Amino acid sequence: MFKVAVIGCGRISNSKYFPSLSQIENVEIAYACDVILANAEKAKEDFPSIKKVVSDYKVCLNDPEVDAVCVCTPNSLHYTVTMDALRAGKHVFCEKPITINYPLSKEMAEEAEKQGKMLNIGVCNRHNKSVEMLREWVENGKFGNMYHVYCNFRCFRNIPGLGGAFTTKSKSGGGVLIDWGIHFLDLILYVLGGAKLKTVSANAYSEMAKDLKAYKYESMWAEETANFETGVNDVDDFISGYVRTDKANISFNGAWAQNVNKNEMYIDFLGDKGGARLDYGGKFTFWNGADLSEEKPEYDIPDMYEKELVEFIKSIESGVKDKNHIDYVLESMKLLDALYESAEKNKEITL
Numbered sequence: 001m002f003k004v005a006v007i008g009c010g011r012i013s014n015s016k017y018f019p020s021l022s023q024i025e026n027v028e029i030a031y032a033c034d035v036i037l038a039n040a041e042k043a044k045e046d047f048p049s050i051k052k053v054v055s056d057y058k059v060c061l062n063d064p065e066v067d068a069v070c071v072c073t074p075n076s077l078h079y080t081v082t083m084d085a086l087r088a089g090k091h092v093f094c095e096k097p098i099t100i101n102y103p104l105s106k107e108m109a110e111e112a113e114k115q116g117k118m119l120n121i122g123v124c125n126r127h128n129k130s131v132e133m134l135r136e137w138v139e140n141g142k143f144g145n146m147y148h149v150y151c152n153f154r155c156f157r158n159i160p161g162l163g164g165a166f167t168t169k170s171k172s173g174g175g176v177l178i179d180w181g182i183h184f185l186d187l188i189l190y191v192l193g194g195a196k197l198k199t200v201s202a203n204a205y206s207e208m209a210k211d212l213k214a215y216k217y218e219s220m221w222a223e224e225t226a227n228f229e230t231g232v233n234d235v236d237d238f239i240s241g242y243v244r245t246d247k248a249n250i251s252f253n254g255a256w257a258q259n260v261n262k263n264e265m266y267i268d269f270l271g272d273k274g275g276a277r278l279d280y281g282g283k284f285t286f287w288n289g290a291d292l293s294e295e296k297p298e299y300d301i302p303d304m305y306e307k308e309l310v311e312f313i314k315s316i317e318s319g320v321k322d323k324n325h326i327d328y329v330l331e332s333m334k335l336l337d338a339l340y341e342s343a344e345k346n347k348e349i350t351l
Ligand SMILES: NC(=O)c1ccc[n+]([C@@H]2O[C@H](COP(=O)([O-])OP(=O)(O)OC[C@H]3O[C@@H](n4cnc5c(N)ncnc54)[C@H](O)[C@@H]3O)[C@@H](O)[C@H]2O)c1
Pocket: 007, 008, 009, 010, 011, 012, 013, 033, 034, 035, 036, 039, 055, 057, 072, 073, 074, 075, 077, 095, 096, 097, 122, 123, 124, 179, 222, 225
């Protein structure tokens, strides 16, 4: 039996990790751990196969029976918990983003290498069937020369937990770019077959909730972590960027909130022979430039969250790194850092 501890019992653990891990054969959820014990207890109530609940993650790390831990805490703790877990001899599956910046992410990769343990990152879209197909189609030449990728991850009102961990840079590393942009940009670099970054340029804004108490919204995810009275909001709620690579160039706009009531989440891949629009998290449409035909391939999309965990366990057994291994995700983190640096300095950054 493969024994796993889940550290952090919030939204992602309850919606994806506990349901997925409960399904996978030969996996036992040895611990649900949350610094707020009531969160771990609630998880056990909903998923009775969880063996134990604890509030101190070190208890899980000190248990020699635990093979691996899933890190589902706020971003800054990804570093702390992962480093402790690796040093305790555990394999780690850590949620995205790797952590709050590239230098710390690199340290995590080096520690995994040093300890000889697997460290995978929850860039789940790499296990989305649509994304896998697009990568194959690009590789097989169906798009011809892929010259540009454009993406949009913009919503009307979606700032999470205003004043809490999500909007406090020291805890999150940033706002919409690091929270949502990582999924989109990592996916694009993956589909392009590992593009090499050349220059990046970005502008970031925090206009929608400059005054925390004046921010108007209809609903707010992670609202239980919000702190309108004494909380901090020092992260981007809108970002616009341009990335030059040795393959296609990339332009994007992302908004957690904006005063345009349209939610647009898609990626356009533009080639000289064909182009495609991927509806984020869903399917894609392909247009053939030669005969102007439209193609909507038929396929099932398996649960990418479950698949990335299954592949993580397989990779531990085989010793062969999966595509979500930290080594293959570091470039995306480097890109985020460069974009934030460009926004801060208001100039283009050469990588
Ligand atoms: N892959 C995805 O699509 C996806 C989706 C959502 C969230 N995430 C990532 O998952 C992580 C968690 O996000 P969330 O939305 O579940 O947040 P959340 O706030 O709902 O949950 C975080 C949990 O961690 C707990 N926690 C904090 N410090 C802890 C500690 N020292 N020890 C144990 N538990 C601790 C909190 O009490 C909370 O219950 C974030 O890094 C986020 O970026 C990924």
